[in-house]
Amino acid sequence: MVDANSTRPRARDIGIDIGVFRPGRWNAITDALGVVVGHVTLVEGDGGLAPGRGPIRTGVTVILPHSGNLFEEKVPAAAYVLNGFGKSIGLHQVNELGNLETPIALTNTLNAPLVADALIEWSIKSNPQIGIGTGTVNPVVGEVNDGSLNDIQGRHVRKQHVFEAIAKARSGAVAEGSVGAGTGSICMGWKGGIGTSSRVLPPRRGGYTVGVLVQTNFGGALTVNGAPVGRELGRYPNSADFPYETPGTGDVEGADPEGIDLEIRVREVDDPDGSVMVIVATDAPLDQRQLERLAKRAGLGLAHTGFYSSNGSGDFFIAFSTARRIPHGSPLTAKAEVVSNDAMSPLFLAVLEATEEAVINSMLRATTVIGRDGRTVDAIDIDQLLRVMGKYNALNWSRVLPPWGSME
Numbered sequence: 001m002v003d004a005n006s007t008r009p010r011a012r013d014i015g016i017d018i019g020v021f022r023p024g025r026w027n028a029i030t031d032a033l034g035v036v037v038g039h040v041t042l043v044e045g046d047g048g049l050a051p052g053r054g055p056i057r058t059g060v061t062v063i064l065p066h067s068g069n070l071f072e073e074k075v076p077a078a079a080y081v082l083n084g085f086g087k088s089i090g091l092h093q094v095n096e097l098g099n100l101e102t103p104i105a106l107t108n109t110l111n112a113p114l115v116a117d118a119l120i121e122w123s124i125k126s127n128p129q130i131g132i133g134t135g136t137v138n139p140v141v142g143e144v145n146d147g148s149l150n151d152i153q154g155r156h157v158r159k160q161h162v163f164e165a166i167a168k169a170r171s172g173a174v175a176e177g178s179v180g181a182g183t184g185s186i187c188m189g190w191k192g193g194i195g196t197s198s199r200v201l202p203p204r205r206g207g208y209t210v211g212v213l214v215q216t217n218f219g220g221a222l223t224v225n226g227a228p229v230g231r232e233l234g235r236y237p238n239s240a241d242f243p244y245e246t247p248g249t250g251d252v253e254g255a256d257p258e259g260i261d262l263e264i265r266v267r268e269v270d271d272p273d274g275s276v277m278v279i280v281a282t283d284a285p286l287d288q289r290q291l292e293r294l295a296k297r298a299g300l301g302l303a304h305t306g307f308y309s310s311n312g313s314g315d316f317f318i319a320f321s322t323a324r325r326i327p328h329g330s331p332l333t334a335k336a337e338v339v340s341n342d343a344m345s346p347l348f349l350a351v352l353e354a355t356e357e358a359v360i361n362s363m364l365r366a367t368t369v370i371g372r373d374g375r376t377v378d379a380i381d382i383d384q385l386l387r388v389m390g391k392y393n394a395l396n397w398s399r400v401l402p403p404w405g406s407m408e
Contacts, residue, residue, distance in 0.1 A: 086314020
């Protein structure tokens with residue numbers, strides 16, 4: 001069971017204001033000019049696992065840098081791998097040539113090859129000369145293992161689902177939580193999913209936008225705006241070996257003065273491993289080298305949330321720029337104006353902040369999911385979260401920030 005029409009809040013709706021830069025209009029990856037996102041969510045069946053048949057708790061999410069012909073008008077791009085325990089497709093050529101020529105598709109691990117095949121077919125339909133009169137095409141697919149909730153052997157994401165997600169891709173607000181490729185994902189002991197956020201640099205720093213979209217399926221000890229939420233609520237790796245005692249309460253099974261139910265504190269997080277996909281879009285004019293540097297900094301934003309890149313975690317980052325398009329079959333030489341290295345630091349901070357907030361949004365917007373074999377992964381309890389945040393004075397940080405005019 002999945003409620004895809006979540007009315008649960010985003011971080012800023014409940015006073016969780018992360019960082020110092022302001023978000024864009026949608027606070028989403030779509031704030032980067034031209035970027036569109038589409039989802040297809042697949043939910044079918046209940047009960048015990050029948051390999052190849054269900055229950056199905058999965059989907060596909062696509063990110064397009066622009067709505068034109070991506071093969072004919074590529075965009076600068078780079079990929080970065082923090083921990084390579086994963087089956088992503090197409091990243092080597094992205095780094096070798098420094099461009100992106102298909103949509104980026106996110107799905108589950110065993111579905112990655114089928115989704116890549118769909119991207120190839122979609123590209124050929126628009127460019128019949130691919131592989132005949134011109135070069136082949138490089139599909140880019142990211143994945144996480146959603147097999148704890150989903151019949152992953154069934155590879156239920158078909159070509160038509162990829163085509164549908166591309167056709168549905170739009171700018172504006174982005175659906176988050178238990179949708180698309182995030183339908184079956186788990187994050188730090190709670191339901192994870194798709195999350196997004198953005199930051200806009202002040203005018204004197206270029207006024208550029210950085211948008212991030214994440215697919216969260218990793219382990220760790222959840223930290224929100226500096227507050228140790230996972231530790232306080234008893235969901236963190238090795239919690240059975242190292243039970244946390246709230247200062248002043250003594251026994252871990254006692255009552256918390258803030259009213260938090262401590263019975264869940266001794267619950268072990270089932271599996272600290274997992275994966276994460278981070279997609280970064282910016283309208284800043286960056287080349288492949290600079291985009292790789294930007295992608296690396298997104299990992300720092302993950303770390304702020306309690307992520308630590310465990311042994312079995314596949315942690316992949318893709319960054320692209322919408323500032324220019326690279327024609328297929330470029331001339332002998334090409335010139336491109338890019339941001340200077342000395343001007344990169346604000347972009348680094350922006351991607352850190354947007355990544356951190358995107359992760360929190362993925363968990364806040366996610367709904368409780370009952371998957372295969374009746375396994376239930378609950379969404380984080382908002383009231384418990386806010387009590388912990390209040391205890392650590394981690395709410396409403398933006399109230400002390402100056403208005404834009406004083407920052408220019």
